[in-house]
Amino acid sequence: MFEGLSFEPAELPLKAEALRSEVREFIELQLPEGYERNSDFNEGHSPSFSSALGEKGWIGMTWPKKYGGAERTFFERYVVTEELLAAGAPVSAHWIADRQSGPLMLKYGTEAQRMKYLPGIVRGESYFSIGMSEPDSGSDLASVRTRATEVGGGWVVNGTKLWSTDAHRNQYMIALVRSEPPGQNRHAGLSQVLVDLKGEGVSVRPIVNIAGDEDFNEVVFTDYFVSSDEVIGEPGNGWDQVTSELGYERSGPERFLSAFRVFVEFVRLAGPQSDPAAVDLIGRLASHIITLRQMSISVAAMLQDGKNPATEAALVKSLGNDFEKQLPELVRLVMPRLESTHPLRLALEKTLLHAPSFTIRGGTREILRGVIARGLGLR
């Protein structure tokens, strides 16, 4: 269509499709008794499920074998991921480590860091939080003020990170810190460091969200010491690393499936004798899911080919987030008034309460539209 904006034809290869039934069987076998399914990757924390998944080789599954990975393709990982989300399985414990922290270490980490951290991630035992936002820095990430000051053998970190999901129960965080005072180039002088969340000088305070959950946290560093071995990549190269980290996973199935269980329960309630409005809505939502999925698979194929489809990925995330946010709004208008314990009402209300985050996490809608505009040559 345009240079920098093209969705090439792509289908999941048969070898990847072959995994599908195995994943489905695994999920049904492993789901905890009475588990309330939820397709939001941020919901559902289950270390036992994560470690069972790790045992199957389905975490870090594209990584080199020497780090415990399975050297599978991006397509195979795509199938596993979308099956987990569609089934509403609990994936949040290992999610960030698998999708963001691990790939970051593979790209920029030292061999020692990879050997130290990746095998635990692959086993579904080591969980990571993101340390990007701060009280005064959200979308404007380059304005972070958490300071790392060089001392003998390492750095001393002071400052506050915010919205760090699961920092109260994860072992590690990768934090973006300012290692040099801000100068002319505000993207310079940033670094990424590995933090032991149980370490001395780190205090974690859960923040209750509008759904009443304790998911995200404030993390305060008071003279926290990081050894030089725990700096990821080059000191000062943090900006490039962090933007590439954000780019990795913008367009996966988690960007349009968050509300999928609402759709499933709506289909269940509607049944074959549905009124025309319900049939129409089911067809409409399906047409969006089918299309978004094909766009998302196309981006996965470009990643598999070693390309950098940054604009396409931002576009899939933006369209997908708007869709998953709109889904409960459309469903509520054609469903009957249901009692408070009905599975559809429960799923819908839970999704409504989390939906404000869909177009914020991992890059707001407004930031993404800016990325797309840049891809169109407007900036």
Added chain:
Amino acid sequence: MQNLILETTEKLFSKHCTSTVRDEAEVGAFPEALWNAFQDAGLHLLGTAESGTSIQDAYALMRLAGRYGVPLPIPEILISNYCVGEAGITTVAEGAEAPWGRVADRVLFPNGDLVTSFSIQKGTNIAGEPRDTVIYSSSKLVELPSDFDAMMALGRTVSMSGAMERILELTLQYASERNQFGRALSKFQAIQHNLAVLAGETAASQRGADAAIESIDTPWFRIQVGSAKARVGEAAGTIAEIAHQIHGAMGFTHEHELHQFTRRLWAWREEHGNESVWRAELGRRILEVGADQVWAFLTRSL
């Protein structure tokens, strides 16, 4: 092979299918030079077995025709030649309405009626494209593929996706050339965000249409086409709205060519099943498979 054909076709369209040719066609002039060049290049046979090309190639050409707003019944000609063989201009009726019935040698009806002797009452769609009512008393019955209606719907879908690409181009160009308040429109954040939405809807339509083409000869063809026609039809309204808003009063004039593409979107989204029609079919299929299989259905792994 397909790239070569498309390159040739694009050269031909850019030479013979100008804004003026589209305007003249709208007031009744058959684009003789364009049609002759098209035929001379053998493009009217694209997709047929004897041409050594595939129906996928034909659909790729239909997208290009949409991009150029070609004032000829290209999908009708290519799909009918593929299904019943070539003999002059064969158009395909929807109901009693045949695109360019006035110049057709034959009219093919989706029920299999092939008509050579007929009279017409002239009519047009919202884009000013001829949509003539066909009156006939005798016909020959021919056998058509069972998903013939979906084949036609895919023709409109890919045409729309082509027109959308052109609309995006026109809008990006206009936004970068038009200055207000001392800077180009494209430098305003509000405009950039609307352009991002326009690009997103265009890309989704392109991918949806492509995926439907890729599903030809699979059991999922009808589902993919229905999904694509519904999704692209939904995008059509959004795209036309944003493009006109950014073009301001200029895009509301007959002189500017934007309307030659936005009016086609408004016409084509209705033809061969609008969003409601295809959503209803898709929705009913999903309700038949049921909630526990809906994911398998969507991933074509039932």
